[in-house]
Amino acid sequence: MLVFVVVCVVMITIIWSSVKLLHTIWWRPKMIEKQLKKQGILGYPYRLMHGNTKEMTKLAMETNNSSTRSSMESPHDILPRLNPLLHNLATTHKKAFVVWYGTTPRVAIMEPKLIKEILLNKFGDFPKSDSSEPNSFTKLFGTGLASLEGHKWAKHRKIVNPAFHFDKLKQMLPAFSTCTKELIEKWEKLVNREGCCELDVSVEFLNLTGDVISRAAFGSNFEEGRLIFLLQKELGKLFIQSMRLNIDFSLLRFLPTKVNKRMRQIYGEVGGLVRGIMEKREKSIQTGNDDNDDLLSLLLKSNMNERQENQDSNAGMTTEDVIEECKMFYFAGQETTANLLTWSMIALSMHQDWQERAREEVLKIFGKNKPTFDDLNHLKIVNMILLEVLRLYPPTSLVRCTTKKTKLGDFYLPAGVQLFIPLHIVHRDPEQWGEDALEFNPERFAEGIAKASKDQVSYFPFGWGPRICIGQNFALLEAKLALSQILQHFSFELAPTYTHAPSAVITLQPQYGAQIILHKI
Known part of the structure; x- marks a missing residue:
């Protein structure tokens, strides 16, 4: 009798698991596909488990095999190479379309009024992620x-x-300057040997922005901060490896593989380092011996003020919360600013006229002197260039989701749909940006962002609305300082070894590096 009961339980479990699996990998996706199709949201048909990833991979391979070097006649028309499947769908469907990433439907939204509705929503209808999803590797970088x-x-x-107010950023400028000065001195030594030198600036800028964040975030604990940066960098490489290995529904991420174990080890090490720095700093603040103006001190003081104002020790963030915010600051700020500087040097190497205009402005405003905060705010042309680079080479695209049936414009979207706002497409829409949408023209930002396009919700490299990136002013100040000081000391051009091959990994990066030839001025 007992054996019979056990067998029945096992059979019921197997049947239930099979039904649940079938529901997940076939019935639910097909029902969502049917609902979207009725509303005119079309795309490639859903394929069992893989969705459209096979078509995506095939088209990408065909594109890369046919031409590894993008045409220099139209170098900023990058979408056909970046994601040919997305390019094909965007060409056919101007309003919205769907792409299946495994069993997850991702609806691309390109209409400005719908984008505005998503990004300005204050009722939580379009959260960044579904809290019901299982833990993923992305959470190892920080949950700030x-x-x-x-x-x-x-x-x-x-x-x-409060840590990102302009007056606080002004206090961080010396940390920015110290790191940039070290970079310039290093480059000058290399150039002085031969009169010019070739460098992969993408690597140089990753090191620069890592050092800047280490100093700006942890100040006197710079070396410990730099160790955190190196660990986060290693974690990023391992994360990319795991993405390439994992397919939908794979349990690899939960298995004790060498990569997985190292990722979780780094997670623990980074948390321990941040915790140690935090505890020392908290004691200094409490005893009145802290004179740091770095991010950590500002964050801890703001947190303490919140608790005191509410007379509640639970009103502020927990220790774990502060640790996660510091980790997220590293992950979000280091690579995106490095990429902005990299693409800026590539663009100015392609467009020497704009490089000269920017250099003339820099030398006119502060000559060969070290720029002040006010000097940097007077750099109109440099600012226009950075904005145009962010238009053409935004770090990533925006993704939101639906957790219930949700109305968006005339659409009724079922639960479990990701809403994808493809910046690389929206930032190049001729209806919004004009016939020169694929060209590098910083002049379009001469009167600011609001007048650069037909609808200002067509430009959002840092997001939009209440969830706009809190670190955007930090990133732009850092980029403005570094680029202006490079222009002070060097002229530069693309090396013959450079291949223009933008590639979307986690952020938009030059696939084969950014080889630039520097000349001392």
Whole structure:
């Protein structure tokens, strides 16, 4: 009798698991596909488990095999190479279309009024992620502001915001200057040997922005901060490896593989390092011996003020919360700013007229002197160039999701749909940007962002609305300082070894590096 019961339980479990699996990998995706199709949201048909990833991979391979070097006649028309499947669908469907990433439907939204509706929504209808999803490797990088929702996001935003006010950024400028000076001195030594030198500036800028964040975030604990940066860098490489290995529904991420174990080890090491620095700093603040103006001190003081104002020790962030915010700051800020500087040097190497205009402005405003905060705010042409680079080479695209049936414009989207706002497409829409949308023309930003396009919600490299990136002013100040000081000391051009091959990994990067030839001025 007992054996019979056990067999029945096993059979019921197997049948239930099979039905649940079938529901997940076939019935649910096909039902969502049918609902989207009725509303005119079309795309490639859903394929069992893989979705459209096979077509995506095939088209990408065909594109790369046919031409590894993008045409220099139209170098900024990068979408056909970046994602040919997305390019094909965007050419056919101007309003919206769907791409299946495994069993997940990702609806691309390109209409400005719908984008505005998503990004300005204050009711939580379009969260960044579904909290019901299982833990993923992305959470190893930090679960700060960028990934929070609701009340917790609002509380963190209130506490973190004071650390990014302009007056606080002004105090961080010496840390920015120190790191940039070290980079310039290093490059000058290399150039002086031969009169010019070739460098992969993408690697140089990753090191620069890592050092800047280490100094700006941890100040006197710079060396410990730099160790955190190196660990986060290793974690990023391992994460890319895991992405290439994992397919939908794979359990590889939960298995004790060498890569997985090292990723979790780094997670623990980074948390331990940040915790140690935090505890020392908290003691200094409490005893009145802290004179640091770095991000960590500003964050801790703001957190303490929040608790005191509410007379509640639970009102602020927990120790774990502060650790996660620091980790997220590294992950979000280091690579995106490095990429902005990399693409800026590539663009100015392609467009020497704009390089000369930018250099003339820099030398006119502060000559060969070290720029002040006010000097940098007077750089109109350099600012226009950075904005145009962010238009053509945004770090990534925006993704939101639906957790219930949700109305968007005339659409009724079922639960479990990801909403994808492809910046590389929207930033190149001729209806919004004019016939020269594929060209590098910083002049379009001469009167600011609001007048650069037909609808200002067509430009959002840092997001839009209440969830706009809190670190955008930090990133732009850092980029402005570094680029202006490079222009002070060097002229530069593309090396013959450079291949223009933008590639979307986690952020938009030059696939084969950014080889630039520097000349001392």
